[in-house]
Amino acid sequence: MPEITYREAIHDAMVEEMRRDEQVFLMGEDIGVYGGAFGVSAGMLDEFGPERVRVTPISECCIVGSATGAALVGMRPIVEIMFMDFSMLAMEPLVNQAAKARYMFGGKAQVPMVVRMPNGSGSGAAAQHSQCLETLFMHIPGLKVVAPSTPYDAKGLLISSIRDLNPVCFVEHKMLYKSKGEVPEGEYSIPLGVADIKREGIDITVVTTGIMVHKSLDAAEKLSTEGISVEIVDPRTLRPLDVETIAKSVKKTGRLLVVHEAVKTAGWAGEVMASISESPAWDYLDTPMRRLTGKDIPIPYNRILERAAVPQEEDIIREIRAVVKNEY
Amino acid sequence: MGTKKIKEKYDNKPTTDILNKADELGLTKENLIEMYQTMVEIRHFEEMATKLYALGKVHGTMHLSIGQEGVAIGTGTVMRDTDYLINHHRGHGHFIASDADVNKMMAEFLGKETGFCHGRGGSMHIADISANNLGANGIVGGGMELAPGVGIAIQMKKTDQVALVIFGDGAANEGIFHESLNMSAIWKLPVVYLCENNHYGMSAAVEKVSAKVPFTHRAESYGIPAYFIDGNDALAVVEFMQKAVNHARSGLGPVFLEVETYRWMGHSKSDRNLYRTKEEIEMWKKKDPIKRFENLLLEANLIDKTQIEEIDKKMEKVIEKAVEFAENSPEPDVKNLTEWVYA
Numbered sequence: 001m002p003e004i005t006y007r008e009a010i011h012d013a014m015v016e017e018m019r020r021d022e023q024v025f026l027m028g029e030d031i032g033v034y035g036g037a038f039g040v041s042a043g044m045l046d047e048f049g050p051e052r053v054r055v056t057p058i059s060e061c062c063i064v065g066s067a068t069g070a071a072l073v074g075m076r077p078i079v080e081i082m083f084m085d086f087s088m089l090a091m092e093p094l095v096n097q098a099a100k101a102r103y104m105f106g107g108k109a110q111v112p113m114v115v116r117m118p119n120g121s122g123s124g125a126a127a128q129h130s131q132c133l134e135t136l137f138m139h140i141p142g143l144k145v146v147a148p149s150t151p152y153d154a155k156g157l158l159i160s161s162i163r164d165l166n167p168v169c170f171v172e173h174k175m176l177y178k179s180k181g182e183v184p185e186g187e188y189s190i191p192l193g194v195a196d197i198k199r200e201g202i203d204i205t206v207v208t209t210g211i212m213v214h215k216s217l218d219a220a221e222k223l224s225t226e227g228i229s230v231e232i233v234d235p236r237t238l239r240p241l242d243v244e245t246i247a248k249s250v251k252k253t254g255r256l257l258v259v260h261e262a263v264k265t266a267g268w269a270g271e272v273m274a275s276i277s278e279s280p281a282w283d284y285l286d287t288p289m290r291r292l293t294g295k296d297i298p299i300p301y302n303r304i305l306e307r308a309a310v311p312q313e314e315d316i317i318r319e320i321r322a323v324v325k326n327e328y
Numbered sequence: 329m330g331t332k333k334i335k336e337k338y339d340n341k342p343t344t345d346i347l348n349k350a351d352e353l354g355l356t357k358e359n360l361i362e363m364y365q366t367m368v369e370i371r372h373f374e375e376m377a378t379k380l381y382a383l384g385k386v387h388g389t390m391h392l393s394i395g396q397e398g399v400a401i402g403t404g405t406v407m408r409d410t411d412y413l414i415n416h417h418r419g420h421g422h423f424i425a426s427d428a429d430v431n432k433m434m435a436e437f438l439g440k441e442t443g444f445c446h447g448r449g450g451s452m453h454i455a456d457i458s459a460n461n462l463g464a465n466g467i468v469g470g471g472m473e474l475a476p477g478v479g480i481a482i483q484m485k486k487t488d489q490v491a492l493v494i495f496g497d498g499a500a501n502e503g504i505f506h507e508s509l510n511m512s513a514i515w516k517l518p519v520v521y522l523c524e525n526n527h528y529g530m531s532a533a534v535e536k537v538s539a540k541v542p543f544t545h546r547a548e549s550y551g552i553p554a555y556f557i558d559g560n561d562a563l564a565v566v567e568f569m570q571k572a573v574n575h576a577r578s579g580l581g582p583v584f585l586e587v588e589t590y591r592w593m594g595h596s597k598s599d600r601n602l603y604r605t606k607e608e609i610e611m612w613k614k615k616d617p618i619k620r621f622e623n624l625l626l627e628a629n630l631i632d633k634t635q636i637e638e639i640d641k642k643m644e645k646v647i648e649k650a651v652e653f654a655e656n657s658p659e660p661d662v663k664n665l666t667e668w669v670y671a
Contacts, residue, residue: 062476062504068477071477072478093470103668104445106443
């Protein structure tokens with residue numbers, strides 16, 4: 001299989017879907033000649049023209065609102081929000097319009113729309129360009145939330161998201177854009193709501209998404225030399241969440257650590273742990289469930305501080321050891 | 329207290345000779361009678377809503393449009409079935425004027441399974457997607473978010489449809505007002521913006537909460553043709569709706585209509601009218617759009633007192649039948665509570 005970057009995978013998914021279906025179009029800020037702030041849509045304007053690669057004013061509320069309107073009448077818009085932080089300007093159409101239309105109109109409307117948004121710290125962009133806000137969207141019935149960690153997942157999940165009949169928040173970690181991975185040449189898709197075991201193990205289950213999958217994989221590799229066998233479950237879709245796969249893994253390992261970059265309070269680690277505590281997997285736990293998350297602070301600018309604000313490989317190693325040895 | 333004049337003069341001439349005017353607008357005598365009849369129907373629907381509320385039969389709230397029927401009929405008369413309607417929370421009138429089934433509307437108002445939204449939406453979310461009625465909206469300015477997107481879809485599908493978005497004077501002070509008008513203007517989208525200025529956003533008098541009125545100034549600053557119209561003159565609304573819709577349909581871009589009218593009733597069920605005087609309300613009641621249309625019909629001998637009474641009785645009956653239909657309809661089944669969250 002050829003290796004491509006996470007950025008190329010997302011680009012290719014959009015291009016292939018736009019070639020396949022005329023209703024699919026992309027809208028967002030600086031996505032034309034500029035190619036998008038992270039270069040994801042580079043070249044797409046040339047192929048599809050300004051109507052289908054629609055460069056918008058800086059009007060996040062109206063961009064997402066318009067996408068919702070277009071989707072309600074049969075189009076399949078993809079929106080690029082330049083940084084996930086800016087999606088806060090579009091909460092109204094996402095939460096009150098797109099997510100509600102189907103239910104409040106009695107099942108007669110559908111909003112097939114994808115809102116792509118880069119999240120995450122690590123680029124020195126500080127408090128308003130670095131957040132992981134996926135939990136906010138998980139809280140809204142009617143929205144789906146997808147957060148791929150590899151080029152393979154990114155492409156397959158984006159294709160499914162575009163074909164889905166619901167509004168999907170597609171969360172791309174900005175520090176993964178350059179990461180590479182194998183992606184098959186032919187058409188494929190990955191169903192939403194299905195977790196993936198990124199590494200098999202028997203001593204502890206680590207549930208994580210996005211860039212933390214890679215940090216956890218590195219941590220697991222190092223821990224294997226100490227005889228600790230880590231299983232890494234990547235939900236890939238946060239809503240709907242594949243509790244079944246997570247529970248199955250916990251039953252096998254008897255231990256659970258949830259790792260995410262988002263801040264701790266009301267973060268999705270709590271949702272995973274609550275789901276496990278309600279499931280039969282609870283009886284299989286040998287040690288208390290733990291979470292390792294971003295600190296409860298805005299992301300700072302300084303390189304050292306920024307690094308310390310979110311879980312790093314060494315933190316994950318330390319936390320896994322603590323859970324496995326039940327020593328805190 | 330009390331509302332100042334929003335603007336000295338309307339951009340329309342007042343309708344005096346109804347036959348002449350109808351001729352100019354391409355309306356037949358039958359069309360005029362139908363318009364009158366629909367306005368009476370809207371009035372009966374709204375009065376029935378108050379009555380049902382007083383009887384304790386309404387679970388939620390309602391936003392009544394009594395006094396604003398001239399706007400509703402003016403839009404409904406001009407829009408084609410294939411056009412899109414994006415409505416605001418005070419939307420009963422516009423739906424009736426666009427031929428919505430009043431049985432299903434009343435059933436939705438009473439939260440029944442047979443309602444347009446199977447009782448999930450209520451008065452504030454009545455929609456009929458299959459008839460291009462994209463819903464009333466509970467968020468002030470919500471429709472203005474959606475409208476450019478509907479315009480984009482029309483433009484991309486290369487049809488000659490138009491999207492009509494109706495919002496109140498309150499929505500003109502939402503940030504989306506700027507974003508939406510700007511976006512429709514830059515892409516010349518087939519969107520007609522209709523600001524139904526009824527003088528109050530809930531209790532806030534429009535001139536007290538807006539730096540400058542009328543809002544046509546704001547639309548003009550985006551290069552959008554804008555007109556200030558007497559909303560209680562139904563044929564004036566028709567005239568400018570035709571102008572606006574033709575403009576948008578021919579690919580020339582959006583048009584902005586600010587249509588002045590007045591809400592006789594409170595904002596919603598909690599309103600005790602503390603922010604305006606009885607005299608002001610009475611003054612506007614004298615400008616009743618239905619009576620005004622009726623007088624024009626009488627002057628032109630298109631109708632007589634007996635026919636007026638007959639129409640009144642007939643429309644009252646239509647609404648009573650709607651209530652009967654709604655009351656005899658089943659409640660939604662709780663077992664379907666969680667259906668339709670996702671497609």
